[in-house]
Amino acid sequence: MKLDELDITNYRNITSAHFVPSPDLTVICGNNGQGKTNLLESVWLLTGGKSFRGSKDAELIKENEDYSVVEGVVSSADEISDIRIFIGGEASEKKGRSAKVNGVDYGRATSVAGKFTSVVFAPNHLSLVKGSPDGRRRFIDAALCQLYPSYITLYRRYMRQVAQKNALLKNLYKTPNALQLLDVYDDFLVEYGTQLCERRQTYLSSITPDIIKNYDDISSGSEQLSIEYVKSFDGDMQAALEATRKKDVYAGFCTVGPHRDDFEITINGKSAKSYASQGQQRSAVLSLKLAEAAGIQAVTGDHPVMLLDDVLSELDDARQEYLLTRMKNKQSIVTACDAGLFDKTDGKIYLMENGMLKIFN
Ligand SMILES: Nc1ncnc2c1ncn2[C@@H]1O[C@H](COP(=O)(O)OP(=O)(O)O)[C@@H](O)[C@H]1O
Ligand SMILES: [Mg+2]
Structure with missing residues (x-):
């Protein structure tokens, strides 16, 4: 399973963004509170699931806007789909979360479940x-x-x-x-x-x-x-x-x-x-999450996209290097605060600053 590209409109602090992750590893760098987790969360929406932060619809729409749209092109072993999730606020004609796949109405966003699979690691895990x-x-x-x-x-x-x-x-x-x-x-x-x-x-x-x-x-x-x-x-x-x-x-x-x-x-x-230390606990959770993803691949034939939020902090150099260079053959999108990581990764790097996504390399 791959996310080929993503377009975001009015999602949390992101007014507009075009994101083309690498088929392998993409690192999103930026200071605290810039929108890195928001970006991962918008990718997760394509699974049809609830926000992994358990947020309400209204919180997902950018302040003072009526609606939000997240549209992703995703490819699995046997098909490419364009999944469009629309979130309508109270003032919007269409309230709540609805979905279209390849331009066809799918009703509620949950009905796209299975089109795009993903496994998230969030710090609260x-x-x-x-x-x-x-x-x-x-x-x-x-x-x-x-x-x-x-x-x-x-x-x-x-x-x-x-x-x-x-x-x-x-x-x-x-x-x-x-x-x-x-x-x-x-x-x-x-x-x-x-x-x-x-x-x-x-x-x-x-x-x-x-x-x-x-x-x-x-x-x-x-x-x-x-x-x-x-x-x-x-x-x-x-x-x-x-x-x-x-x-x-x-x-x-x-x-x-x-x-x-x-x-x-x-x-x-x-x-x-x-x-266990924080770093060891983090490594253990990561091991569980990676195994969960491999389990999904064993059943569905497709490896889910890994969304790893703030996973690198408290990991030592060797553990960071493992995550930044050796997770091949599975698409991973990783967020990090540390700009020093640039030298350590062979992945594609994006910068997130105040809701603006910019490509770095
Ligand atoms: N609905 C919203 N409208 C505008 N800004 C929002 C909304 N929801 C969250 N934010 C802002 O998004 C920022 C947090 O983004 P986040 O992705 O969690 O940061 P980080 O880069 O640290 O992961 C905060 O500044 C917060 O105020
Ligand atoms: Mg974050």
């Missing part, structure tokens, strides 16, 4: 290592949802069942036949939960060799990463639910099951969450 288990579960669930629509159905069924059981646990003494009802809910939880666990574990094992290899490359073989899915219970789920029944009743919620699972990342045998 460091929470994948540092943060709570729900961010890590989301990483696996989001990837599986993107890859397999059947996973979304399974995931929703399971989560609905958890919500139902939690509601019952909170009103246990007011509900007639509560214990029989709990048995019925548990049967469904076991049916869906066991499948969910298996699919997550299968996915994680399938990308684990790649994650380990990426980390080995980024750290020039000096450190070893390992990763392991950690279930919230031992053995079989039915037995686990029976064993924790009293605890669940006391807690008022369902304390075991895939909704409480996690995965643990270790670097040289030590927990990355507690021991």
